[in-house]
Amino acid sequence: MARSAASTRGILLSVAYDGRPFAGFARQRDQRTVAGELLGALRAIDPAIREIRGASRTDAGVHARDQRVAFDTAAPLPPRGWVLATARHLPDEIVIRRAAVVRVGYSPRFESLRKRYRYLILRDLVRDPFLSRRAWRVEGLTDDAIERARAEALAAKGTHDFAAFRTSADERTTTVRTLYGIELSLDPADPRLVRIDVEGNAFLHNMVRILVGTLMDVARGHLAPGAIARALASRDRRDAGITAPPDGLYLEHIHLRDDGQDPWPSGPSDGSSADDAAPDGADAAGAAPDGADAARTAPADDAAPAADEAGAGPEAGAGA
Numbered sequence: 001m002a003r004s005a006a007s008t009r010g011i012l013l014s015v016a017y018d019g020r021p022f023a024g025f026a027r028q029r030d031q032r033t034v035a036g037e038l039l040g041a042l043r044a045i046d047p048a049i050r051e052i053r054g055a056s057r058t059d060a061g062v063h064a065r066d067q068r069v070a071f072d073t074a075a076p077l078p079p080r081g082w083v084l085a086t087a088r089h090l091p092d093e094i095v096i097r098r099a100a101v102v103r104v105g106y107s108p109r110f111e112s113l114r115k116r117y118r119y120l121i122l123r124d125l126v127r128d129p130f131l132s133r134r135a136w137r138v139e140g141l142t143d144d145a146i147e148r149a150r151a152e153a154l155a156a157k158g159t160h161d162f163a164a165f166r167t168s169a170d171e172r173t174t175t176v177r178t179l180y181g182i183e184l185s186l187d188p189a190d191p192r193l194v195r196i197d198v199e200g201n202a203f204l205h206n207m208v209r210i211l212v213g214t215l216m217d218v219a220r221g222h223l224a225p226g227a228i229a230r231a232l233a234s235r236d237r238r239d240a241g242i243t244a245p246p247d248g249l250y251l252e253h254i255h256l257r258d259d260g261q262d263p264w265p266s267g268p269s270d271g272s273s274a275d276d277a278a279p280d281g282a283d284a285a286g287a288a289p290d291g292a293d294a295a296r297t298a299p300a301d302d303a304a305p306a307a308d309e310a311g312a313g314p315e316a317g318a319g320a
Contacts, residue, residue, distance in 0.1 A: 019064070020134075038094060041089035064250065068108035116197065121141065122194075152215055161232065162232070185197070
C-alpha cells in the first residue's frame, strides 16, 4: 500500500565521523564518501528515501562532530528509532548522534546561522600514532610561537573580504564573511595539542585551512607578522600562508535557526548545555551576524564551486 503524502515528514540528523577513510562528505562516483554510506544506511530502513541534504561539504580527510543532514520519509519511526536502527548499517567511522523532526523539504544548508570549526596542531618532535591524520604535527612550535600566532589571529576577527583565503576553484563573486572568533588554546588534557577554534557565519573553500596555515607560517617565522592583514587588504592568495592539511580540521557545530522538534537524545546537538548555546544574534562585541538572514538565498558556508559528479548537488558546501 502506498504511503500517504500527509504522513511524510522531515528528519534532521547530527552526524559525527572520522574523515580519514573517506573522499569527503558529498557523494562522488566510484568513491567512498560519508554521504554515500549514510544514504545507504538510511535506505536500509526506508528504501523510499530519495536524497539527503547536508549542511557542509567537508573535504577528504576532514572530520565532523556535528554535521547536519536532513531527509524526508514516510516511515513511522521516531527520532530515537532513526538513531538506533541505522547504527547497525553504518561503518564504525560514522555515527548518528541525534535526530529530530523537521518540516518536509528542510535543508540545513539554508538554516545555518553560524558554524564552528576546530583545528588541532600537534607540537611534537616525533609523530604520535594515536593522532595520525587527526592532527597536524608542526615542529618548533614554542610557547612564544603560539603567542605570535595568537596575536596574528586578531586581524581575522570581524567582517572582511576573505578572497585571499580560498582556493582558485572557488569562483564566487561574494567573498565577504564574518568571523565571530578565532582563538588559540592548549588542550588541558594534552598540552602538546594546540586548538584553533574558528567560528563564523560562512566560509569559503579551504578558508579555515589557509587561515591556520598562515598562522603557523607567522608563528614559525616563515611570514612576517601582519600577514593576515596584508592578505585581507590585497585580496591576493599569494600574500597568505600555506594551506594546512585536512587531517586536523573538525566541523564542531552548526547553529541552525530551527533545530527540530522531539529530539533524541534531548538537548543541543553538540552536547553542550542550553546555557552554552550561542545566541542567534550578536557576538561578544555586540555585532550582528552579517549575512545570517541572507543564508536562505546566498551561497552557503563552504558552498562548492559546482555540484559533484554523482549529483549530490548544491545542498552541501565544500570543505573549509
